[in-house]
Amino acid sequence: MTxxxxxxxxxxxxxxxxxxxxxxxxxxLAADARSPRLVVxxxxxxxxxxxxxxxxxxxxxxxxxxxxxxxxxxxLPLDGDFGLHPKLVxxxxxxxxxxxxxxxxVAWPVHIRSHFEAQDLLESGADKLYGTQTGWxxxxxxxxxxxxxxxxxxxxxxxxxxLQGPAAYDTWSPGAPFNPAGSRLAGILQDLxxxxxxxGPAFAAGLAVEHEAMALNANAPALKANDARDFATAAARxxxxxxxxxxxxxxLDGFDTHANQGAADGQLANRLSGLxxxxxxxxxxxxxxxxxxxxxxxxxFGRTAHVNGTGGTDxxxxxxxxxxxxxxxxxxxxxxxxxxxxxxxxxxRDTAPTLDMRRVFKTLIVEHLGVDRRLADTRVFPDSRDxxxxxxxx
Amino acid sequence: xxLPPRDTLAAIAxxxxxxxxxxxxxxxxxxxxxxxxxxxxxxxxxxIPLNPVGLPFPxxxxxxxxxxxxxxxxxxxxxxxxxxxxxxxxxxQGIAAELLGRTSIATTTDAPFAERWALFWSNHxxxxxxxxxxxxxxxxxxxxxxxxxxxxGRFETxxxxxxxxxxxxLYLDQQSSIGPNSKAGLRRTAGLNxxxxxEIMELHTxxxxxxxxxxxxxxxxxxLTGWSVGRREQPGETAGSFMYRPNLHEPGTRTVFGQTYPPxxxxxxxxxxxDLAASGKTATHLATKLATHFVSDTPDPRLVRRLASAxxxxxxxxxxxxxxxxxxxxxxxxxxxxxxxxxxxxxxxYRAVDQAxxxxxxxxxxxxxxxxQRPLSAPxxxxxxxxxxxxxxxxxxxxxxxxxxxxxxxxxxxxxxxxLATDALGSRLRPLTLATLQHAESRKEALAVLLMSPExxxx
Numbered sequence: 001m002t003x004x005x006x007x008x009x010x011x012x013x014x015x016x017x018x019x020x021x022x023x024x025x026x027x028x029l030a031a032d033a034r035s036p037r038l039v040v041x042x043x044x045x046x047x048x049x050x051x052x053x054x055x056x057x058x059x060x061x062x063x064x065x066x067x068x069x070x071x072x073x074x075x076l077p078l079d080g081d082f083g084l085h086p087k088l089v090x091x092x093x094x095x096x097x098x099x100x101x102x103x104x105x106v107a108w109p110v111h112i113r114s115h116f117e118a119q120d121l122l123e124s125g126a127d128k129l130y131g132t133q134t135g136w137x138x139x140x141x142x143x144x145x146x147x148x149x150x151x152x153x154x155x156x157x158x159x160x161x162x163l164q165g166p167a168a169y170d171t172w173s174p175g176a177p178f179n180p181a182g183s184r185l186a187g188i189l190q191d192l193x194x195x196x197x198x199x200g201p202a203f204a205a206g207l208a209v210e211h212e213a214m215a216l217n218a219n220a221p222a223l224k225a226n227d228a229r230d231f232a233t234a235a236a237r238x239x240x241x242x243x244x245x246x247x248x249x250x251x252l253d254g255f256d257t258h259a260n261q262g263a264a265d266g267q268l269a270n271r272l273s274g275l276x277x278x279x280x281x282x283x284x285x286x287x288x289x290x291x292x293x294x295x296x297x298x299x300x301f302g303r304t305a306h307v308n309g310t311g312g313t314d315x316x317x318x319x320x321x322x323x324x325x326x327x328x329x330x331x332x333x334x335x336x337x338x339x340x341x342x343x344x345x346x347x348x349r350d351t352a353p354t355l356d357m358r359r360v361f362k363t364l365i366v367e368h369l370g371v372d373r374r375l376a377d378t379r380v381f382p383d384s385r386d387x388x389x390x391x392x393x394x
Numbered sequence: 395x396x397l398p399p400r401d402t403l404a405a406i407a408x409x410x411x412x413x414x415x416x417x418x419x420x421x422x423x424x425x426x427x428x429x430x431x432x433x434x435x436x437x438x439x440x441x442i443p444l445n446p447v448g449l450p451f452p453x454x455x456x457x458x459x460x461x462x463x464x465x466x467x468x469x470x471x472x473x474x475x476x477x478x479x480x481x482x483x484x485x486x487q488g489i490a491a492e493l494l495g496r497t498s499i500a501t502t503t504d505a506p507f508a509e510r511w512a513l514f515w516s517n518h519x520x521x522x523x524x525x526x527x528x529x530x531x532x533x534x535x536x537x538x539x540x541x542x543x544x545x546x547g548r549f550e551t552x553x554x555x556x557x558x559x560x561x562x563x564l565y566l567d568q569q570s571s572i573g574p575n576s577k578a579g580l581r582r583t584a585g586l587n588x589x590x591x592x593e594i595m596e597l598h599t600x601x602x603x604x605x606x607x608x609x610x611x612x613x614x615x616x617x618l619t620g621w622s623v624g625r626r627e628q629p630g631e632t633a634g635s636f637m638y639r640p641n642l643h644e645p646g647t648r649t650v651f652g653q654t655y656p657p658x659x660x661x662x663x664x665x666x667x668x669d670l671a672a673s674g675k676t677a678t679h680l681a682t683k684l685a686t687h688f689v690s691d692t693p694d695p696r697l698v699r700r701l702a703s704a705x706x707x708x709x710x711x712x713x714x715x716x717x718x719x720x721x722x723x724x725x726x727x728x729x730x731x732x733x734x735x736x737x738x739x740x741x742x743x744y745r746a747v748d749q750a751x752x753x754x755x756x757x758x759x760x761x762x763x764x765x766x767q768r769p770l771s772a773p774x775x776x777x778x779x780x781x782x783x784x785x786x787x788x789x790x791x792x793x794x795x796x797x798x799x800x801x802x803x804x805x806x807x808x809x810x811x812x813x814l815a816t817d818a819l820g821s822r823l824r825p826l827t828l829a830t831l832q833h834a835e836s837r838k839e840a841l842a843v844l845l846m847s848p849e850x851x852x853x
Contacts, residue, residue: 044773044774045774112602113592113608113611114592114596114602115774115775115776116596116597116602116774116776117602129603154787156766156787156789157764157765157766157787157789157790157793158766158779158784158785158787158789158790159783159784159787159788164783164784169788170788170789171787171788171789171790172788172789173764173766173789173793175764175793175796176764176796178792178795178796180792183795184835184839185795185799185839185842185843185846186795188830188834188839188843189795189843189846189847191826191830192826192827192830192843192846192847192848193848195848196848198733198782198783198786199733199786199791199848199851199852202786202787202788202790202791203788203791203792205788206787206788206789206790206791206792207792208788209788209789209792210789210792225763225764226763253524253773253774254524256589256774258566258567258587258588258589259567259570259587259589308585308586308587308588309570309571309572309574309579309584309585309586309587310567310570310571310572310584310587312567312587314586314587314588314589315588315592347608
């Protein structure tokens, strides 16, 4: 059992000295005060872009939307053409300060209306269905050169596909405090898990991240399990910590508003209020590091341009994507507005896409995180050379 | 392909096909592990949850009556926060009692393969309490009424029971989908809601890559118009019951996935569902999901073909499919490729110590909430993931460890951990794990080690 003891000792030593924790045999590098941070927020269920950023001056908008149109006097002013949903007060504040921008007609290049396939594409980064089994953030971590190395974490017990793959990743969610260094059991189990290619690395990473979380949350207000706002707080604590991860993923669900979606208030408004709190929570929690942060809010696809028979909307194509953060360059809309009039809708039903979602993601990983352009074009987003960078974003 | 030795087969039967061995189970079935599984393939092996005095729980109609009473009491309480809080107590206790009963079936049944089979179909036809409080009332009765009675019958019957159940209709927003040319549609601006139509094709039957189009989804949504539920506020209607509303039905001939359907009111959808159930695409989709659930995230294509053929040749008889799975050599590989879901882990732990949880909130709901799988609350209509990699994440394993410590503290004094490990895992118990258990400093530590060991976490 000497081998076992030495492994446990190594684990404790690492914790005790506050060294970079060893995950998967490689020293996982860490964010310092100047290194870029990236937060990806996935809104699952197909978030309705026409409610997030209502095109108030599009002549077709009000008629298509009927009772679920955001009233112009309730929408928050954004620019001459678009408003923001009344619940997105913090995102509007950031937008007016040059720290948030919208892309009103974004879609993945493969147009499908299955939530689950579309989420798989958004997370895998593939240009065709079932193109890859790993996530594009995992491949981003792999593609970063040593001097720019970063760790990624999902604020959830499980890892979403976007993070899965051969590179080490962390997940963490609020729960009862646990001190791995003081746990004899944790040490014993590391030995048992060692030969297991799936459970072994995951368990080691879990202990390491729990140790980190223990220090971060020791003197801070407790976090609730399953609360989106507290997930943002948790993510911010990790990202702001010296030596912490630099990339975080948060999933929000409940955006599949087929019925009674509401307008300024109601079901969707409640979800957007949560989203706005998440972005505000990141800004607050990151403090000075917000200046190095980019946040991207994306959904798998948009919803039908017209209201359906049940006060909701069905599966569509393009939707709104939001980028925010102190690392952003000020500027207007990302991508063009296709219009909602006769002949302008995609398949005569949906907002038509004008911007490939991968271009936003790719710009952030290349120009913000520093991933090599060639790797971004070929490995992180396979066969995506045609999806160029967006100038003036970060 | 040769099968592993019989003691390995018994361990696999109890852990991969079953829900984890109870003491004595592996020894009892070693003579004929496959025969033990085959004997479970019968509808009576899938019981419905019963209350502590052995009576059935309220049906969906009665659940909605209780729910309405709760909402009325909550409204009457006005600003009185204490009264508001207590107004739902009875209602919530009723649901918790059923979910405890459901867990007790899993932890004590002698037919754990049949229960796993039922849980698979319950997840296949996901109805989630995350949608609304009304679905809190209906998710458990949905499983009891629409799923459990039919899991060893014909798939078409199961599909029909699910698609017509008020819980599914409400979950996927079918109740007020209106044909634009129906009587109601011509009177006002209203229209289709495609949600149920799409998910039946994508998730429940054909599978997403079957080759159907948006036009097929829309056509099927037209076919389904009129399928609705009774409303409490309407005189003569019963909430919690399926109701066909002819005024909402889109008249006319429809074409769905290459088949033409003459006008047929309520029955038009029955004919479409029958054809969807009979499709070869459905056979392959279901076969892939079953092989993935039972054996591996990347199942052997021969196993998928075997199951799909059984489905096709038996015209969707799920008992034939189940027996084919049991006979298939590819299902008995000695690699335990699957990681237990949180519910499976919790159930198998209770089975290992031969106990059943008594307090739903503290022993079941609370832990499963932290472990990321609150019962009947999948985040999306595709249900809980069935991929090992989705469950084996860093934080998830630490949460499992914390839960295992608490569980061991409660149950370790009553057990001999080494004997327990042999009983729970049979020949799947590794020498290293056994040695670790023998050297543990306490029963509590030993039991926690067993529950967290890779061979207990996997199946």
